[in-house]
Amino acid sequence: MPSRSSANLLDLAAADSDFPSPPRHPARLPRVMADPGILATAGAATDDSPPASPSPRPGRRIIVAHHLPLRATPDPAAPCGWSFSYDPDALVLQLRSGIPAGVDVLHVGTLRGLPDGLDPAHHDAVAAHLRREFRCVPVLIPPDLHARFYHGFCKHYLWPLLHYLLPLSPSSLGGLRFDLSLWRSYLSANKLFADCLTEVLNPDDDFVWIHDYHLLALPTFLRKRFPRAKLGFFLHSSFPSSEIFRTIPVRDDLLRALLNADLVGFHTFDYARHFLSACSRSLGLDYQSKRGYIGIEYYGRTVTIKILPVGIDMGQLRSVMASPEAADKVRELTETYRGRTLLLGVDDVDLFKGIGLKFLAMERLLEEHQELRGRVVLVQIFNPARSQGRDVQEVQDETRSITRRINDKFGRPGYEPIVVIDRPVPTYEKLAFYAVSECCVVNPVRDGMNLVPYEYTICRQGSLALEGSPRKSMLVVSEFIGCSPSLSGAIRVNPWNVDAVAEAVNLAITMPEAEKQLRHEKHYKYVSSHDVAYWARSFDQDLQRACKDHFLRRCWGIGFGMSFRVVALGPNFRRISVEHIVPAYRRTNSRLILLDYDGTMMPQSSIDKTPSSEVTSILNSLCSDPKNVVFVVSGRGKDELSKWFAPCEKLGISAEHGYFTRWSRDAPWESCMLTADFDWKRIAEPVMRLYMEATDGSSIEQKESALVWHHQEADPDFGSCQAKELLDHLENVLANEPVVVKRGQHIVEVNPQGISKGIVVENLMETMLSRGKPPDFVLCIGDDRSDEDMFESIMSSMNNPSLPTIAEVFACTVGKKPSKAKYYLDDTVDVVKMLQGLANASSQLPRPVQRQVSFEGSL
Numbered sequence: 001m002p003s004r005s006s007a008n009l010l011d012l013a014a015a016d017s018d019f020p021s022p023p024r025h026p027a028r029l030p031r032v033m034a035d036p037g038i039l040a041t042a043g044a045a046t047d048d049s050p051p052a053s054p055s056p057r058p059g060r061r062i063i064v065a066h067h068l069p070l071r072a073t074p075d076p077a078a079p080c081g082w083s084f085s086y087d088p089d090a091l092v093l094q095l096r097s098g099i100p101a102g103v104d105v106l107h108v109g110t111l112r113g114l115p116d117g118l119d120p121a122h123h124d125a126v127a128a129h130l131r132r133e134f135r136c137v138p139v140l141i142p143p144d145l146h147a148r149f150y151h152g153f154c155k156h157y158l159w160p161l162l163h164y165l166l167p168l169s170p171s172s173l174g175g176l177r178f179d180l181s182l183w184r185s186y187l188s189a190n191k192l193f194a195d196c197l198t199e200v201l202n203p204d205d206d207f208v209w210i211h212d213y214h215l216l217a218l219p220t221f222l223r224k225r226f227p228r229a230k231l232g233f234f235l236h237s238s239f240p241s242s243e244i245f246r247t248i249p250v251r252d253d254l255l256r257a258l259l260n261a262d263l264v265g266f267h268t269f270d271y272a273r274h275f276l277s278a279c280s281r282s283l284g285l286d287y288q289s290k291r292g293y294i295g296i297e298y299y300g301r302t303v304t305i306k307i308l309p310v311g312i313d314m315g316q317l318r319s320v321m322a323s324p325e326a327a328d329k330v331r332e333l334t335e336t337y338r339g340r341t342l343l344l345g346v347d348d349v350d351l352f353k354g355i356g357l358k359f360l361a362m363e364r365l366l367e368e369h370q371e372l373r374g375r376v377v378l379v380q381i382f383n384p385a386r387s388q389g390r391d392v393q394e395v396q397d398e399t400r401s402i403t404r405r406i407n408d409k410f411g412r413p414g415y416e417p418i419v420v421i422d423r424p425v426p427t428y429e430k431l432a433f434y435a436v437s438e439c440c441v442v443n444p445v446r447d448g449m450n451l452v453p454y455e456y457t458i459c460r461q462g463s464l465a466l467e468g469s470p471r472k473s474m475l476v477v478s479e480f481i482g483c484s485p486s487l488s489g490a491i492r493v494n495p496w497n498v499d500a501v502a503e504a505v506n507l508a509i510t511m512p513e514a515e516k517q518l519r520h521e522k523h524y525k526y527v528s529s530h531d532v533a534y535w536a537r538s539f540d541q542d543l544q545r546a547c548k549d550h551f552l553r554r555c556w557g558i559g560f561g562m563s564f565r566v567v568a569l570g571p572n573f574r575r576i577s578v579e580h581i582v583p584a585y586r587r588t589n590s591r592l593i594l595l596d597y598d599g600t601m602m603p604q605s606s607i608d609k610t611p612s613s614e615v616t617s618i619l620n621s622l623c624s625d626p627k628n629v630v631f632v633v634s635g636r637g638k639d640e641l642s643k644w645f646a647p648c649e650k651l652g653i654s655a656e657h658g659y660f661t662r663w664s665r666d667a668p669w670e671s672c673m674l675t676a677d678f679d680w681k682r683i684a685e686p687v688m689r690l691y692m693e694a695t696d697g698s699s700i701e702q703k704e705s706a707l708v709w710h711h712q713e714a715d716p717d718f719g720s721c722q723a724k725e726l727l728d729h730l731e732n733v734l735a736n737e738p739v740v741v742k743r744g745q746h747i748v749e750v751n752p753q754g755i756s757k758g759i760v761v762e763n764l765m766e767t768m769l770s771r772g773k774p775p776d777f778v779l780c781i782g783d784d785r786s787d788e789d790m791f792e793s794i795m796s797s798m799n800n801p802s803l804p805t806i807a808e809v810f811a812c813t814v815g816k817k818p819s820k821a822k823y824y825l826d827d828t829v830d831v832v833k834m835l836q837g838l839a840n841a842s843s844q845l846p847r848p849v850q851r852q853v854s855f856e857g858s859l
Contacts, residue, residue, distance in 0.1 A: 059205035059230070060104040061540065064193060066150070066214040068136045069093035072113035080122035082114065084130065089427065091236075091532065092211060094313035098536025107136045108196055110146070139196045141189055148185035154214050155387035157182065162213060162237045163352050163446040164244055178249050187217055187562075194221035203229040207543055210261070212236045217253070219260035220562055227555035227566045230547040232539065233258060234265035236310070237448040238482065242277040251282055253562035259285075259298045260565060262546040265306040265539055267449045267482035272307050280716045293542075300553070300568040300818050304546040308538055309486055311531040312454045320427050321435075321462045329432035337436065341509055343378040344437035346430065346452045349385040351395050353444045354478065354495040359402040359418060361443075361501035366410045366417060369506055374415050376509070378441070379433060382422045396422075434459035439474040439508040442481065443495035449482035453490065457523045472516040473523065474508040476501065486526055489519035556816060567816040569824075576812050576823035578837035581779070584808040585841050588777035591627050592764060593838075594790060596757075596782035597634040597641075600814050601835075603828050609644070615832060616647045621839035623650035628842070629775075631764065633658065633757050635786055637703050638669055657751065657786060658760035659705035672755065672763070680737040681707060684750050687729055695722045705752055712746035723748050744785055757782075758789030765797060774804040779838075780821075781831055783814035791820040 069090030075083035086093060096105050111118065111126075118126060123140055130136040141149065156176040157167070167177045176182070193215060201208065203226035210218050210233045222229050245251055255278060258264050266272040272294070279285040279296060287296045287305070294305040320326060333342075343362075347353040362378050380399075385392045403418045410417045434440070440456040453475050460473035475490035477483065484492055491504045553568040585591065598604060601615055623630050631652035634641060638655035645651055646665065654661045660669045685700070688709045692698045697714035700707065709726060711719035726748050730741045738753045761780070768775055780790050791811040798809055811821035814831060825831050 059202070059207050060106055061099050062106045062108060062197065062201065062206055062208045063092050063095070063211070064108045064197065064208060064215060064218065065092045065211040066109055067112045068107050068109040068130070068134075068138060070111065070130070070134060070136060072111055080119065080126050082118075082126075084134065086134065088313075088316050091310065094316060094532045095536035097313065097315065098533040098538075099540060105135060106200065107134075108139060108193065108200075109136075110139050110141055137196050137200055139193050141192055145185055145188060148182055149189035150214070151388055152176070152179070153182040153186040156389060158186075158213055158216075159237065159387075161244065161248060162240055162448075164238075164240050165352075166244065166247060183250060190215055190217040191221055193218050194225065197222060198225055201226065201229065206230065207540070207547070208232065209234070209539070209543065217257045217562065220253075220257040220564055223260040223566055224557065224564050227557060227568075228550045228553075230543065230550065231261040232263040232265070232543040232546075233261040234306075234539065235271065235448075236267070238446060239266060239271040239274045239278075241274050242281050245274070245278045246282060250562070251278070255279055255282055256563060256565060259283075259296065259303050261303065262301070263304045263306055263539070263543045265308065267307075267309040268485055269307050271448075271482070272305050276305065277717060280720075284716075286720070297818070299558075299565055299816065301566065302546070304542060306539060306542050308535055309482055309530070310449055310451070311533075311535045312451050312458065312527070313533075314458065314528065314531045317431070317455065317458055318462060321431055321459065323428055325426075326428040326432050326435075329429050330435050333432055333436045337377060339375075341372075341376045341439075342433075342437045343376060343505065344433055344440050344456070345378065345380040345442070346383065346433075346440075347380070347442075347444070348383045349392055349395055350387070351391050352446045353395075355380065355395065356398045356402055357445070357495050357498060357501070358441055358443050359399065359406060360498045361441075361505065362418060363402075363406045363409075364498055364502040365505055366406075368502060372506075372509070373410055373417075374412060377415075377417060377419060379419045379421065379437070381425050381430060381433065382420065384424060431455070431459050435462070439476060439505065441476045441501075441505060443476065443478040443493060443501060444481050445478070445495050447478070447481040451483065453477055453483055453487055453523075454527045457520065457527050460520060461524045461528075471520055471524070472513065473520040474511065474516055475519075475523070476504045476508055486530070487523055489522040558816070569816060569818065572822055573819070574823060576810060576825060576834070578834055581810055581834070582837060582841045584810075585777060585838055588808055589627050590768065590773045590775050591625075591629065591777040591779070592768065592775040593622060593628060593630045594761065594764075594778070594780040594782075595630070595632050595835075596784070596787050596790075597632055597636065599783035599828070600781055600787075600831055601632075601828060609640075611644055616645070618832065618835045618839050619645070619648050619651055621842060622835065623648060625842040629764070629768065631760075633760050633782075633790065638662075654757075654760045656703050656705045657755050657757055658763075659752065659755050661760065661763075672759070677738065678705075680734055680739050680750070683733055683737070684730060684739075687733060688726070688748075691722055691726045691729075695719060698722070705755065707750045709748045710746060711748075719746070756789045757786050758793035761790050761793040762797070769804065774806075776804075776807040778806055778808070779810045779812070781812045781814065781825070781834075782821075787813070788820050795820065 067090070069087050069092050070084050071087045072082050072084055074081065088094075092107060092109075099105055118140060127138055127140075130138055157178060160167070197208065201222075207230045208222065210231065213235060219231050219233060222231060239245070248254065258275070259279070264275070266275065276287050276294070276296070279287070285296055285298065287294055289295075294307075295302040296305065345355070345358055347355055349355075358380075359378075365376070366373050399420065403420055406418055407416045434456045437456070440453060442450060442452050444450065456475065457473050461471050475487060477487060477490045477492055478495045479492045480495065484490070491508055493501045493504045495501060550568075552571070554571050554573070556567040556569070557564060558567055559565055595601060598609070602609055602611065619630060619632075622628050629652065630650075631654055632641065632645065633654040635657050636655060638653070638660045641653050641655050645653060649665045651665065652661070652663045655669075659672055661672065662669045684707050688700050688707060691709060692700055695711060695714050695718065698709060698711040698719065699713075700709055709723070711723055714722070723743060723746075727741060727743050730748070730750060734741060734750065739750050740753055740755075742749050742751065765775060765778075778794055780787075780794055782788075782790055791813070794809060794811050798806055810823055812823040812825055813819040813821040814825055814827065816824055816826070825834060
């Protein structure tokens with residue numbers, strides 16, 4: 001049932017009041033719904049008008065992230081006690097270089113650096129100042145709610161899970177178990193973001209780009225309020241395999257939220273593949289690749305999947321590299337580590353960065369290669385921790401313990417093998433370390449992207465490198481980080497294999513200089529050409545492409561709470577009602593009614609497929625009207641259909657997609673082919689049997705005219721892969737046979753050529769025409785791909801000038817989905833109600849005294 005517009009999605013998500021939503025200024029009401037069943041923006045399409053066209057002016061880009069790209073510093077002279085400035089290191093600020101010139105960019109996010117939050121008395125003044133001076137809209141979340149949202153759900157439940165850490169027990173490092181109250185806090189924080197966006201968003205023109213896992217639920221909130229909003233989402237974290245993701249109790253809510261975006265971006269194909277697998281296994285959705293783009297069909301909308309790793313801001317990096325402070329620091333470090341081979345690590349303090357494993361590899365390197373003792377130094381820079389908790393403390397304790405042991409074991413006066421810098425390091429100092437280091441070791445056990453290797457490569461190429469020195473850089477990177485696939489010249493390692501990491505570092509140190517330069521040139525060419533501007537420009541262009549047909553569709557909102565989604569369909573596609581069809585039914589005299597069975601009159605989920613007494617009674621009532629020709633057109637075998645519809649004496653049946661047809665119960669079955677050669681079955685069946693035996697859960701269905709391989713009960717990914725392979729195999733071995741190999745939903749089917757439900761429609765209409773009873777009313781109802789052939793055939797007949805005009809045509813699909821039909825019914829219940837309404841209309845009409853024309857034996 002279409003849901004109603006609501007300014008607060010959480011009112012639908014739960015009946016209790018555990019979603020804290022602090023008072024704020026009254027939000028501008030999203031938009032008005034023009035029809036009870038259709039969500040529409042003001043002035044947009046109704047049932048009788050086409051959707052509104054977008055404005056010709058360029059839309060703003062609204063960048064939404066957890067934090068605004070601002071720095072806040074205490075300032076007693078400022079009206080609110082704080083002064084603000086842009087943060088040049090913020091990615092959401094750097095990406096503006098890829099946005100088209102002249103396009104307004106607006107940032108939405110929370111303020112960072114305010115430990116106790118902002119005094120409520122200053123909210124309005126600060127918001128107005130940031131909007132005017134920085135084009136930023138602050139989301140002011142109360143500190144206690146923000147702590148539960150960020151440090152609770154985001155950092156200690158969702159973030160570890162996205163990095164493959166299951167909370168097997170409450171004491172697991174960093175792994176809180178799922179807590180419903182924290183989930184509600186997460187939703188409440190996402191709702192506050194949606195409230196702020198509601199106040200500034202023009203859905204007809206603006207493009208919204210949402211960043212990272214903190215805001216996974218936001219697309220659902222926005223899609224609820226703005227059905228045609230142009231939404232892009234980029235996940236900067238890794239996305240785990242479906243086996244991990246499916247352990248999340250609210251997994252379906254999170255997947256549906258991402259699918260409410262128009263474009264979903266990932267750093268690597270692995271992350272995208274895991275997301276697609278999760279959608280397949282949890283929601284039963286398949287994807288298709290077309291002209292280089294991967295898309296998921298989701299209720300009439302195509303959700304595009306983008307795969308492109310983020311880059312670095314070359315301009316900002318070169319600006320810092322050219323600063324006097326950086327040059328001075330390079331000279332200082334060169335003198336400090338003269339005669340040493342400097343290795344460098346730069347990592348956040350968290351349990352996934354593999355810092356302890358890196359130190360153990362350093363210990364193994366010095367044990368195995370005595371000549372490196374006293375010469376090789378590993379400098380480890382710790383970035384400030386982004387979260388709080390015992391997991392961070394244990395990482396710090398572990399690294400201190402290992403460092404102390406290694407330095408005591410291999411150190412000497414004036415030499416420490418490992419130097420830990422555990423303080424805030426300014427950017428210029430970090431770049432100076434990059435410039436003087438011979439090798440950078442980046443070995444997290446799991447990381448979404450990690451831009452350290454990119455920054456290191458640029459610094460080794462740039463002006464900070466020693467004058468006259470060859471441009472070279474060596475990278476030892478974990479194979480479990482997002483940047484690894486793009487660095488083909490790096491030495492990739494399994495960080496868990498300490499011996500292999502130690503040998504990789506030794507190889508990097510001892511590699512010939514010429515090879516080092518070649519590897520560096522390969523890295524530099526990629527990193528310099530795929531910077532943050534390239535990434536942002538590519539995402540922005542794909543977001544525009546993904547949203548180009550928004551105003552060519554009509555939108556329905558369905559579902560409640562976090563299961564809400566929008567159905568987007570063509571402007572002429574509408575729900576059919578009994579009140580609409582009955583008048584046309586009554587004023588016509590020669591009616592053709594075509595009905596699919598499975599999924600149309602009988603739910604697909606039913607185990608017992610025998611039609612109910614209600615269905616057979618309705619069909620008998622329709623068949624008793626002499627103006628009607630009623631046919632069940634199904635892919636099932638004739639024996640099954642004969643048995644099921646034995647009570648329906650005058651019902652016509654077309655079985656096996658039209659290969660067999662009979663006009664009534666007592667009429668003989670007729671084949672559409674006078675002579676049939678089924679020798680191809682001796683070729684196809686052994687091939688299908690091979691795949692059946694190799695694919696657990698699959699089966700073969702034998703029909704008189706066809707063979708069908710089913711894989712609905714098999715593993716979704718494996719079954720789909722096997723179906724594709726079987727399709728290719730059968731097409732090759734049956735290339736010279738008079739058959740067609742088709743792939744449908746969970747099936748691969750082999751049929752004789754010229755057999756389809758569309759041919760059935762053509763034959764029935766031609767027969768009625770030859771008998772002097774051309775149909776002036778056609779009702780065709782079906783639910784799957786094979787029924788689309790019927791719809792297409794009916795539409796072709798309508799446009800054929802050589803055939804009599806059909807006064808009333810109702811091609812109707814079951815379910816709101818893209819179709820060649822112009823009408824839809826929600827489910828099998830609605831189909832039965834529709835047929836009952838027509839049967840009642842027949843019983844109320846005066847019966848003319850005439851004999852029903854017999855069409856038996858006409859095919």
